[in-house]
Amino acid sequence: MNRLPDTGRSYWMQTADLPSFPPLSGAVEADVAIVGGGIVGLSTAWELARAGRSVVVLEADRVAGGVTGHTTGKVTALHTAVYDTIREKHGDDAARRYATSQSAALRHVIEVSGELGTDCELESRPAFTYCRDPEGVDALRAEAEAARAAGLSASFVTASGLPFPVAGAVRVEDQAQFHPLKYLRGLVEDVAARGGRIHEGTRVTQLDDGDPCVLSTESGATVSAGHVVVATHHPLFDNALLATRLTQHRDLVIAGPLPAGQDPGGMYISQEEGKRSVRTSPLPDGRRLLIVTGEAFTPGTGEDIEAGYARLLAWTEHHFPGFSIAHRWAAQDNSSTDTLPLIGRLPTNGDHVYVATGFAGWGMTGGVLAATVIASLVRGDEDPWDGLYDPGRVGSALRSAPTYLKAQWEVGKHFVQDRLETLGDGINGPAASLRPGDGTVVRAAGRPCAVHRDDEGELHAVSAVCTHMGCLVAFNNAERTWECPCHGSRFGIDGEVLQGPALRPLERRDPGEPDEPDHRPA
Known part of the structure; x- marks a missing residue:
């Protein structure tokens, strides 16, 4: 087995060459302040800067260095097996709007990269949700029918480009994959050219949602703005307790050059074997980079994560002989308890604070979609998807009470x-x-x-x-x-x-040898 490389920056972060920006200092004003410099924050900044609004983006670390920088870069409306679930929980119309909105986000990525002339390695690929166990076939047949009824070009198939047989799969045509940070580099450069301000190393610690809203930072700098967008993956300033409607998971990722002739020619995902996601990406030397994701786990449960990497690597080497690992990283995602993302006005924080979260691992289309929704609301337009993703929705949350209570x-x-x-x-x-x-x-x-x-x-x-x-x-x-x-x-x-969502560090303790556990109850 190949030796595991040290964990660190993802392949995307090593190859994007994003510009750097200074921390915020003093007190500034803007039409819109955006907390978080990932795909939601930067896409929203671009939409609003393009509409003539003054924007300030505040990122605690490096732009695109958080969840967005650790994605697999799939741009697809096929989100594992979601359409049959949405149809059951929310109805046929909700499933159609979900498919239409996610497909619109995919097209928007293509249009924006073309408009900006961004070389983000955008490639058209079919997307597959597959199973190897015959017991999963009926569920995938139902998913294919639900996705097709929702408007996707979906079909149930039993053949794929994977190097092993599958019992069945949902296939959707004309989906896409890209280098997410090269795409965002195009947005960042255009936002800056339009007068938008981006500040890295600027951690926001407080929100006063008055008129105007005021954001305070760890360094004491402030931003006053008519609108605030909380684009921090897990929402900060959560007076509406959205955290109670979100569950967390992390996935391990390994990547390395693929021997010639082994490209599976699509984007694949299965929930079997602790999740397995497979795609490739072009390398400068003409080869393909194989990216495999899996071994999903809940953060903070004390699992042996190194053992998870070893299992993922063994699976990859078995199915792709000659694969040589060059990178490894991990991605964190959250999911809403009623399946749909939470995008729109942040409940209990007035009419000028917005949030986007709960993408369930599909943040590339979800983030672009969120930007278009929030930009519409900031401009005073109607929600283009008629409240489907509204964080204040009640009926669907009640219908998902068992999932909520389990969380x-x-x-x-x-x-x-x-x-x-x-x-x-x-x-x-x-x-x-x-x-x-x-x-x-x-x-x-x-x-x-x-x-x-x-x-x-x-x-x-x-x-x-x-x-x-x-x-x-x-x-x-x-x-x-x-x-x-x-x-x-x-x-x-x-x-x-x-x-986050934590805003404050863990308190430091005396680094001397701590006491032994004393076996008394808390």
């Missing part, structure tokens, strides 16, 4: 059970036995403490209590991060926020 049960279970296990029997054993590169959560001075031993043997200790809503974090041994199982916040080994 809340999982959050409550982690909040209570993790404390009992950590402060009683401990998780993974005492800190004294940590090997270099490992981490664990133990009792230290009577409090839950997250401890990591680095490669030089030095201990790093921070509070294990997530600063979002108080759940306990767990260690990700592949990325060497602390992750919250309740709402997906992620932190570095010294507590810095890597991914």
Whole structure:
């Protein structure tokens, strides 16, 4: 088996050459302030700058360096097996509007890249949702019928370009794939040319949703704006408790050059085997880069992530002989409990704050779609999809009550059970036995403490209590991060926020050897 490379920046981030932007300083004003510089934020900025609005984009780290920078770059309206579910939960009309809106987003990507002359390696490919187990065939037949009834060019097939037999698949023609960051580079350059301001290294910590809205940042700089767009994957400033309607998952990704003649000629995904997603991308030397995604897991549950990478690599090497891994990374996504994304005005935050989240791993079409919806609302136009994605919707949420209650049960279970296990029997054993590169959560001075031993043997200790809503974090041994199982916040080994919804870092603790678990109940 090939040796796993170090985790780090994705292939997209290594090859996009995005411009850099200074942090925000002082107090500025704009028509629209956008929090988050991923595909939602940058696409929204472009739509509004093109319409003559002054925009300011505030990104905590690097533009497109978060969820967008770790995608697989599929631009498709076939989202695994979603149409039969939407039809059942929301009705036939909702399924048609979903298909029409996602297809419109796909066409918009093609039109925008053409208008800007962006070389983003855009390629037309069929998309497949497949199964290898014959027991899954009936569900895929139903999905093919539902997708076709919704307006997609969908069919049920039993043949594919994959190097192994499939029991069945839904095939949709004329979908697309691209280099997501090269596409966003075109938007960034055009936004800047139109006078839009983009600021990196600028973490927003507070929103006053008055008139105007005022955003405050970690450095003390502020932005006053008539409208605010919260484009942070998991929504910040969540007075409407949208977090209770979202579930989190991460997927592992490996990529490397593919031997000639093995390109499967499409985009493939299956929920079997812990999820398997396969596509290729052009390389400068004429070869194809194979990108395989899978081993989905909930962040913060303490799973052995390195073992997941090993399983994914073994699967890929078995099915694509001669594959050589060159990159690995992980992607985080969230899904709404009623299947549809949440796009529009943020409930309870007035009429001038907007949000986009819950794309369930399909953020390329979802993000572009969200930008067009939010830009329409900011301009005072009607929602082009008649409230299908409205975050304030009630009826569909009630119909999805079992999924919602299950999600809340999982959050409550982690909040209570993790404390009992950590402060009683401990998780993974005492800190004294940590090997270099490992981490664990133990009792230290009577409090839950997250401890990591680095490669030089030095201990790093921070509070294990997530600063979002108080759940306990767990260690990700592949990325060497602390992750919250309740709402997906992620932190570095010294507590810095890597991914929200948490706004504040984990409190640092004495890095000396922590106490052993003392076996007393919390």
